[in-house]
Structures are given as structure tokens and as C-alpha cells.
Amino acid sequence: MERDHRVEYDVFEVFIQKTQADHHVHVGSVVAPSPDVALTTARENFLRREKAVNLWVVPKEAIVATSYDIPGWFAREMDRKYREVGGYSENARLWKMYREKAMKLEDIVRDLNRKPGYADGVNRR
Amino acid sequence: MITDQRHEQFMERIQRGEKIEATDWMPDEYRKLLLKLIHMHAVSEIMGAFPEKEWVPKAPTLKRKLAIMAKVQDEVGHGQLLLRVAEDLAAPLGKTREDLMEDLIEGRVKFHNVFHMESPTWADAGVIGWLVDGAAIINQAALLSTSYGPYARVLKRICAEESFHMQHGENIILALAGGSKEQRRMLQEAVNRWWESLIFFFGPVEVTDAARRMIDYRIRTKTNEELRQQFLKKYVPRIHSLGLTIPDPNLRYDEESEKWIFTEPDWKKFGEIVRYNQGPKSQERLKLRRFAHEDQRWVREAMVRSQKMQVV
Numbered sequence: 001m002e003r004d005h006r007v008e009y010d011v012f013e014v015f016i017q018k019t020q021a022d023h024h025v026h027v028g029s030v031v032a033p034s035p036d037v038a039l040t041t042a043r044e045n046f047l048r049r050e051k052a053v054n055l056w057v058v059p060k061e062a063i064v065a066t067s068y069d070i071p072g073w074f075a076r077e078m079d080r081k082y083r084e085v086g087g088y089s090e091n092a093r094l095w096k097m098y099r100e101k102a103m104k105l106e107d108i109v110r111d112l113n114r115k116p117g118y119a120d121g122v123n124r125r
Numbered sequence: 126m127i128t129d130q131r132h133e134q135f136m137e138r139i140q141r142g143e144k145i146e147a148t149d150w151m152p153d154e155y156r157k158l159l160l161k162l163i164h165m166h167a168v169s170e171i172m173g174a175f176p177e178k179e180w181v182p183k184a185p186t187l188k189r190k191l192a193i194m195a196k197v198q199d200e201v202g203h204g205q206l207l208l209r210v211a212e213d214l215a216a217p218l219g220k221t222r223e224d225l226m227e228d229l230i231e232g233r234v235k236f237h238n239v240f241h242m243e244s245p246t247w248a249d250a251g252v253i254g255w256l257v258d259g260a261a262i263i264n265q266a267a268l269l270s271t272s273y274g275p276y277a278r279v280l281k282r283i284c285a286e287e288s289f290h291m292q293h294g295e296n297i298i299l300a301l302a303g304g305s306k307e308q309r310r311m312l313q314e315a316v317n318r319w320w321e322s323l324i325f326f327f328g329p330v331e332v333t334d335a336a337r338r339m340i341d342y343r344i345r346t347k348t349n350e351e352l353r354q355q356f357l358k359k360y361v362p363r364i365h366s367l368g369l370t371i372p373d374p375n376l377r378y379d380e381e382s383e384k385w386i387f388t389e390p391d392w393k394k395f396g397e398i399v400r401y402n403q404g405p406k407s408q409e410r411l412k413l414r415r416f417a418h419e420d421q422r423w424v425r426e427a428m429v430r431s432q433k434m435q436v437v
Contacts (some may be wrong), residue, residue: 006224006426007223007422007426008223008429009425009429011209028278028282029147029209030205033432034431034432044198044202046282047141048198048199048286069149
């Protein structure tokens with residue numbers, strides 16, 4: 001029977017970690033006869049240019065996923081602005097009354113790498 | 126009745142601009158149209174490596190050799206990514222990757238006409254990167270908005286790498302265009318050789334039933350002719366700017382219809398080349414592909430067997 005001739009590889013999902021400060025990110029999948037070969041194939045398919053520090057290959061059957069057919073699973077039953085930075089945009093206007101600016105996370109991170117003293121964006125009086 | 130309802134919901138999703146995933150229910154017609162398109166795309170990437178691989182040993186400098194090798198690797202890599210998408214679509218039809226590859230060797234799936242043609246000079250290697258990849262990028266970029274999610278995702282990666290191919294090809298032809306009289310002659314001859322194939326590449330002018338259905342399903346959003354016009358708009362002025370001529374005395378831009386007028390390629394000749402694999406290089410390249418597939422079958426079998434033994 002012709003069908004017996006067919007060699008079937010397993011499917012492995014591929015996750016790339018670009019730097020150790022990043023999580024592994026799914027980029028696609030490969031077929032391979034073993035996890036070892038899957039790692040090599042994944043490197044050849046997905047990392048011919050991009051740099052990475054780590055690769056995961058995971059057998060497709062090991063992935064547990066939600067269904068696209070149940071969009072309600074991700075439903076937002078109400079406005080969640082109160083959980084987000086954008087929900088507090090009035091702060092900027094309120095700070096203005098006190099001649100100050102609203103502070104952002106990026107300002108804090110940037111100033112951490114600078115010498116102490118007055119931070120940028122903070123008025124000297 | 127249930128199927129009708131499903132079909133209706135499916136079309137609503139498509140019209141809302143949602144992406145369809147491999148595990149979603151889809152009409153048989155959608156699956157088959159997609160599979161046909163992606164299967165052909167995948168094997169064309171693989172066969173596309175052949176005309177260029179012929180130039181790896183003969184590249185004029187080490188830098189050119191490394192770059193063209195990288196390109197050949199990319200084409201085969203794209204074939205792999207696309208086969209992953211195709212085999213998931215084919216699985217419910219009882220077909221595996223092996224079947225998809227055998228379809229190529231046995232002539233049951235077509236690959237793009239341009240990869241059936243000869244690439245006799247180094248200028249052909251350049252023109253393939255410049256104009257053939259240029260045409261392919263227009264096709265692929267138009268597919269980025271396809272309704273099938275897995276295809277859209279691999280196309281993103283493919284397009285990014287194709288833009289390297291385009292630069293690579295342009296760099297080769299710009300060197301030739303600024304070179305000796307002999308080099309310019311070689312470049313002109315390559316353009317002459319490829320022009321008709323390039324016009325054919327985009328497919329028939331009329332919108333076939335299958336093409337219409339693909340547009341209905343938002344698998345594609347542009348017609349062949351729209352894409353060919355894009356190609357002409359972008360490339361005709363650039364070809365002329367290099368002082369090269371285009372071997373079509375009827376080629377002109379018609380202000381009134383806002384369209385490029387061109388001589389139609391020999392549809393019958395090229396149609397038969399792709400249908401029966403009877404282009405000048407079709408059989409030779411398919412023979413190499415068959416060799417890669419069949420003579421290395423024992424390696425694939427051994428790897429699968431050794432893995433099974435380890436698991437036991």
C-alpha cells in the first residue's frame with residue numbers, strides 16, 4: 001500500500017526568546033522527527049537573521065488553548081478604564097493647577113539612570 | 126440547514142474583517158481555494174530556489190556568493206513555512222506534507238511560470254531578484270490582508286525577507302547598469318528574456334470564477350490585472366531610467382483609462398509550460414527535486430524510527 005510509505009513528522013510550536021529580559025514569543029511551527037531536530041529546524045527557519053538567546057519547541061498536542069468560537073470568553077462586561085493609565089488622563093489637567101506635570105512611568109525609569117537632583121519635568125521653585 | 130447557517134455566519138465574520146484560523150469551521154470551498162493557492166505558493170518558493178542556486182557556484186565575488194546563498198536558503202525556508210500552513214488545511218482532506226511534495230514531483234500542482242525558465246547569465250540572477258521578486262512582492266504584499274490568519278502571519282515574515290531579495294537584486298543590476306558595455310548588454314538581454322514571463326506571472330486579465338470566489342472570501346482582495354498594473358506603474362519608469370528598453374513596442378500609459386497598455390503574453394505557451402511542466406528547465410529542476418525527496422527518504426525514515434525507539 002502506497003500510504004505505508006509516508007513518513008510523518010510531528011508538529012512543534014516554536015517560541016523565541018530574543019533577550020533574557022524578554023519572554024519567549026510564539027513565532028510559528030515546524031515539523032520534525034524529534035525535539036532535537038525541531039530545535040535545529042526552528043533555528044534555520046526563524047533565526048536566519050534575528051538574534052535570540054533561547055528557543056523552545058513544544059509538541060503541538062501539549063498546547064492548551066481557548067477556542068476562537070467562544071468570543072465571550074474574552075468579553076469585557078464593563079468599562080475597565082479604571083484599571084488603565086488612560087483612565088486617569090484628568091490628572092494632567094489637575095496637576096496643572098498646581099503648576100506641576102503629571103508623572104509617567106517612563107520619567108521615573110529615565111530619571112533613575114540620572115544623577116539625583118531635580119528631575120526633568122519638575123519645576124524648580 | 127445547520128450548514129447554511131454556519132456558512133452565513135462564516136461570511137459575516139469575513140465581511141467584518143475577522144481572520145479565520147486552522148481550527149475554525151470553514152466551507153469546503155474556502156478550504157480548497159486556500160489550499161490550492163498556498164500549495165502553489167509553497168512549491169513555487171521551493172522551485173524558485175533552483176534558478177538561483179545554479180548561480181551559487183558561479184557568483185562573481187565571495188560577497189555575491191554569500192548573498193545569493195542566503196537568498197536560496199530564504200526561498201526554501203519560505204517553502205517550509207507555507208507547507209506548514211498548507212498541511213494543516215490539507216489534513217481534514219486526508220493529505221499530508223509528503224502528499225503535497227509528491228504532488229509537485231508528479232506534476233499535480235503547478236508552480237509559477239518564471240521558475241520554469243532559464244537563467245543563463247549573471248544578469249539573469251540579478252533580474253530574478255529585481256523584477257521576479259519585485260513582482261512576487263506585489264502579489265504577496267496584496268495577500269497580507271488575507272482572511273486566513275495562519276497565511277497572513279507567515280506572509281509577514283516572508284515579505285520582510287523578500288524585501289532583502291529585492292535590494293539584493295537591485296544591487297546586482299545597478300552594478301551591471303553602471304558597468305562596461307558588455308555588462309549593460311548582458312543586462313538588457315536578461316530583461317528581454319524575462320519580460321514576457323513577468324507579464325504572464327500575474328495571470329489572466331479576465332477574472333476567472335475561482336478568482337472571483339477568492340475575492341468573495343477575501344482570500345485575495347485584488348485582481349490579477351490590478352496587481353499587474355501596480356507592477357508596470359512601479360517598474361516601467363525604473364527600467365527606463367537605467368537606459369534599458371522593454372521588449373514591447375505597444376507598451377504605453379493610457380491617460381484616458383489610467384492604465385498601462387501592454388502586449389499580451391503568449392497565454393497558451395506559458396499556460397502549457399506550467400500545466401505540463403514543459404518549460405526549458407521544468408524537467409531538469411523537477412528531477413533535482415525528486416532526487417532530494419526520494420533519495421533522502423531513508424534519512425527521514427531512520428530519524429522517525431530512532432525517535433520511536435527512544436520513546437520505548
